[in-house]
Amino acid sequence: MTTSLSKPEHKPAKKAGFFNRLSTGTGAFDILRPRKVYYTVGIVLVVASILLIIFRGFNLGIDFAGGTKLTFTPAATSVPSDAQVGEVMSDSIGVSDVTVQRVGQSLQVVSAELQPNQIQTAAAALKSAFALPGNVVDTAVSGTWGAEVSKQAIISVIVFLVAVALFIWIRYERRSAVAAVVSTVQVLIITAGIYSLVGFELSPATVIGMLTILGFSLYDTVVVFDKVQENTRGLTSLTRRTYAEAANLAVNQTLMRSINTSLIALLPVAGLLIAGIALLGSGTLKDLALVQLVGMLVGAYSSLFVAVPLAVDLRIREPQLRAHTKRVEAKRAAEGLIVDAVGDPIGSRAPVVAAKGAKSHKTLAKAGGAAATVVAEAPVKPAKPAVSPVVPDMAPGEAPRPGVRPAGARPKRPSGKAARPTGKRGR
Known part of the structure; x- marks a missing residue:
């Protein structure tokens, strides 16, 4: 009895999970292919932000718009509401357009620029109405000084952008510098648009936060550019990958690092925003935290989905x-x-x-x-060599067809010839 042994089936290796491929950088995600979608989303956000800035504007703080700020600490047992403070200011000096900010236990009343006699009258009215244990401290900022602060803030941003362009140009090349500057400007405009939409006060802390998040966005961009440069070094002497594929590999390899860096940086900033709004009521903390929170999110997006794709599009146009x-x-x-x-x-x-x-x-x-462009196709197995079929029923005298061997036909040794000797040949 004959027993046939079947060969064990070869089981394909189990494919790694999504998060495993993401964390190890081996996911081969096609991140750069839909880059036109990234550009469209970025353009829409930038245009919307510019429209918000033009038609809605900013809620300028006293440092930019100028004005007078009255600061006092009410008694712990009787803390006045914003409406009560506004009513006292309106009744005493006839100014109703005031903003009340709570900084810890203190209250700040910000209004347009007041005359010295108006400041004295308003301070006396506040102290009398709320039985303040201390004095009212006034701070005056002229409109000229506020305009100078605005000018210096704009100059700071421009100097930063020029420094970014020079650094990227020297460290990498000019097309990467263009992509980095475009990405940074996008972060700046979108963050400013969201700030205008929310209506938070624009203060010097906002400018500081803006420069901070621009630096964060640049850091993330440089990390990805550095990996792209590493993957494309000596690329033209090989034929394994195209430039776009090598850049896509770099994004895959740094994607998890960018996510981790952004999350770790956003957690304390989110805590600062919650503390600034809910617990302390501080305008400075609130302004600083919001601009950093929005800027870090937009900066991480722009680094991966704007700076690198744009640099790739500019580079692949080179003849080489x-x-x-x-x-x-x-x-x-x-x-x-x-x-x-x-x-x-x-x-x-x-x-x-x-x-x-x-x-x-x-x-x-x-x-x-x-x-x-094909990403999934079964491998082609090599064809087996053709075997000539045996035709048992062939008519006598019929010539065999090409490639067909008659049944039982075997080559015969010619008659009358001796068999070839098996020993050594004679000389």
């Missing part, structure tokens, strides 16, 4: 990289390779052979482009 991309695609088409989003082989297909009379390089390049 265009020629290299054609060589890579032609090689893949000739070898029948199917690659993923980062250029690693994941399968194979029938090699593309240039048609007779056609230019092989151009044909392979076109075929390679089509082959490179």
Whole structure:
């Protein structure tokens, strides 16, 4: 009795999970392919922010708009409401357009610039109405000084952008510098638009926070650019990956780092915002925390989805990289390779052979482009050698058909010839 042994089936290796591939940078996520969508989203947000800034404007603090600020600490047993403070100011000096801010246990009443006699009258009215244990401290800021502060803030942002462009240009190259500046300006405009929408007061703390988040965004951008430079070093001498695939690999490798850095930085900032609004009621903490929270979120997005894609689009226009991309695609088409989003082989297909009379390089390049876009296709198994069939019933005298061997036909040794000796040949 014959027993047939079946070969054990080969089980494919289990594919790693999404979070495992994300954390190890081996996910091969095609992050750069929908970059036109990123550009569209960025343009829409920038236009909306500019419209908000033009038509809604900012809630300028006393340091920018100028005015008078009265600060006092009420008794712990009787803390007046904002409406009560506004009523006292209106009855005493006829000024109803005031803003009341709570900084810890103290209250700050901000209004337009007041005359010295108005300040004395308002201070006396507040002390009498709320039985204040201490005096009312006044602070006056002229409109000229506020305009100077605004001017210096704008100059600071411009100097920062110029420094960013020079640094990226020297460290990497000019196209990366353009992408980094565009990304940074986008962060600045969107953050300012959200600040205008929320209506928080624009103060010197806001400017400080703005410069801080611009630095954070630049740091994240430099990290990704550094990985792109590492992956593309000596790229044109090889035919494994295109420039876009090497840049996409760099984004995959730094994606988890960017997420972790952003989350760790956002947690204390979110706590600062909650403390500034709910617990302390401090305008300075609130202003600083909001601009940092929004800026870090927008900065992390712009670094990965604006700066790097834009730099790639500008670089792949170079003739040298265009020629290299054609060589890579032609090689893949000739070898029948199917690659993923980062250029690693994941399968194979029938090699593309240039048609007779056609230019092989151009044909392979076109075929390679089509082959490179395929991401899932079963490998082609090599064909088994054809075996000539046996035809047992052949008519006598009929010549065998090409490739067909008659049944039982075996070559015979010619008669009358001796068998070849098995020993050594004679000399």
